[in-house]
Amino acid sequence: MRVLIVEDAADVSEAIAIRLGKFGMACDVADTCESAEDYLAVQRYDVVVLDINLPDRNGTELLQDMRSAGNRTPVLMLTALFSVDDRVTALDLGADDYLIKPFDQRELEARLRALVRREAEQKSDVVTLGPLKFSPAGLSATLEDVPLNLTRREATLLELLLRNQKTPLSKKRLYDGLFAFEDADVGVNAIELYIARLRKKLAASSVSIETRRGVGYRICNDG
Amino acid sequence: MRVLIVEDAADVSEAIAIRLGKFGMACDVADTCESAEDYLAVQRYDVVVLDINLPDRNGTELLQDMRSAGNRTPVLMLTALFSVDDRVTALDLGADDYLIKPFDQRELEARLRALVRREAEQKSDVVTLGPLKFSPAGLSATLEDVPLNLTRREATLLELLLRNQKTPLSKKRLYDGLFAFEDADVGVNAIELYIARLRKKLAASSVSIETRRGVGYRICNDG
DNA sequence: GCCAACCTGTCACGAACCTGTCATGAGCGA
């Protein structure tokens, strides 16, 4: 789960990032609208936490830009003002929720989870490929009904592959799905590693991951 | 088991919350329709206790909004009036049960459990896994018919695990089920603690709790 | 009201395991 925090007060954003990190959410922090746009242009997020008061522009403008650019990522607005106007504007522009500062960290977490869950609920069904079943809910997979012991990264990678059985996924794409910006120093080789590990765990079955040199990877069932 | 209590009389809601808390239910309290909506937007509840007379709006309106928004959470209405009209309206709108004030706490508990059970399609209220039997009514469990001495938190955790044997439950999911918003900032480590304590009590049996690193926990019977 | 027993959650430290790098070698395409 990947979160973008747009907030200029470093102490606040840091506190949020640390807390969310505890629950396994990968957080990127932007302190201006401009840098937020850079992040958004490059990376897909599960949810955005957006402060209204930002040094360069108003957060609602950023939201408006996102929506008009077709970006439907759930957005939770933060505001220091007790301003009904701002809240209404935000909701009208397509914010999915708002929170008034000062807020309780736990409430923020709960709301973020709710937003992401709402989003994820549609696609939370089990994905199947031949004898392989993957359930996103528990990040667990079974092969001929025998549970497969996947680590988190392996499971994430498998999910990416399963959800895109038609087209081979480039290493770049897999990389983005697997790592947050903060893991910036991870080598591309890591992808190859996890592919290898997944292959090992799938070896006994008819499911395999094929390599398209210079293009990417694709999962398929030869059975 | 997570309960939302919507009731403006603080003494009543507090009494309910404390009582239910003793039975391992995590309770959040809202004193207006508006705050109730905030909670509902954020958190999935197993059941909602909803007073009809609320300061900002009528409880039936909240119920109506919930249902038209597709929220199927079981709702138990409370009313101080001996008004057949209100009751009929409530049931028509999709309330699952009602209770006339003043009511007996034990009756409320029993009805809540009944509602949740109905929801969970649980045929009998006793959940079984191999030699382990758990009865939610008294939060008590037996192992090969020998009673297990579980504390409230331990029992709640066990119930969560037993009701989700298929998929591993993430720590945050367990966390949500175990603690309410009002619980002070409890560390995530607490989950690990209770898992350890449960394991100790289950050690003598074929039932065990397996760890999926970075994913969650799952209970299973190796017997 | 007091004390004892117990429940609850924090802390700290060690163990287990995951993660990603490196290095080496294989495989593919030109």
Add this chain to the structure above:
DNA sequence: TCGCTCATGACAGGTTCGTGACAGGTTGGC
């Protein structure tokens, strides 16, 4: 064959998890 991409075993470092000890709070008995 050359040059590149990819595969994979080994390993170090880091993270997550397990658990004993402990302090504060609550409960219940007297």
